[in-house]
Amino acid sequence: GQSLEQPSEVTAVEGAIVQINCTYQTSGFYGLSWYQQHDGGAPTFLSYNALDGLEETGRFSSFLSRSDSYGYLLLQELQMKDSASYFCAVRDDSGNTGKLIFGQGTTLQVKP
Amino acid sequence: KAGVTQTPRYLIKTRGQQVTLSCSPISGHRSVSWYQQTPGQGLQFLFEYFSETQRNKGNFPGRFSGRQFSNSRSEMNVSTLELGDSALYLCASSVGAGLGTGELFFGEGSRLTVL
Numbered sequence: 196g197q198s199l200e201q202p203s204e205v206t207a208v209e210g211a212i213v214q215i216n217c218t219y220q221t222s223g224f225y226g227l228s229w230y231q232q233h234d235g236g237a238p239t240f241l242s243y244n245a246l247d248g249l250e251e252t253g254r255f256s257s258f259l260s261r262s263d264s265y266g267y268l269l270l271q272e273l274q275m276k277d278s279a280s281y282f283c284a285v286r287d288d289s290g291n292t293g294k295l296i297f298g299q300g301t302t303l304q305v306k307p
Numbered sequence: 308k309a310g311v312t313q314t315p316r317y318l319i320k321t322r323g324q325q326v327t328l329s330c331s332p333i334s335g336h337r338s339v340s341w342y343q344q345t346p347g348q349g350l351q352f353l354f355e356y357f358s359e360t361q362r363n364k365g366n367f368p369g370r371f372s373g374r375q376f377s378n379s380r381s382e383m384n385v386s387t388l389e390l391g392d393s394a395l396y397l398c399a400s401s402v403g404a405g406l407g408t409g410e411l412f413f414g415e416g417s418r419l420t421v422l
Contacts (some may be wrong), residue, residue, distance in 0.1 A: 228408070230411075237413040240412070288363070290362075291407055292409070293340030293362075293400075294352050294363040295409075295411065297342075
């Protein structure tokens with residue numbers, strides 16, 4: 196079957212750095228994405244990795260190792276507003292389609 | 308630029324009824340995907356429409372169906388509702404073609420409660 200594993204909960208303090216890991220097992224792989232969702236809100240796109248390595252966007256970075264079927268999202272200088280759920284998602288289709296396989300999500304709680 | 312609009316935002320139905328949810332994508336986006344979000348199962352792909360054609364389908368029973376119109380607006384329908392269909396139904400639009408990150412732009416969702 197196809198699955199993505201990520202921790203269910205992570206807690207950190209303001210100003211700290213937190214890493215959310217994601218391992219995947221899918222029939223195909225054409226990229227790993229990360230989405231953020233605040234309570235009651237729409238998921239919003241954070242990053243995308245198609246190739247091995249680190250992608251940096253401001254305070255957020257995402258890493259991918261295709262040989263290990265593993266990626267992570269790194270959040271630096273945590274702020275209270277970063278408290279949300281974070282989902283990794285795999286595109287298992289070579290086309291630029293809207294079909295993604297999502298992990299169960301990691302709830303990040305940032306404490307003062 | 309307007310975002311993805313979903314209607315209705317909240318609705319309550321009883322078992323056996325049917326429901327139709329609507330989604331207006333971002334202007335210029337030709338792909339509309341639908342996802343079901345529940346606490347136990349997370350975000351699960353239902354189906355995707357591109358240029359009025361179903362391009363992908365997830366593992367859901369035939370009670371779940373959808374369509375896309377020529378203006379890219381999409382509707383999904385669930386017939387013979389069951390208690391387990393209670394969920395947040397999210398619509399996402401994307402360019403849907405060519406290269407790129409495949410970034411999905413989600414709407415706020417339609418929260419369906421089945422009693």
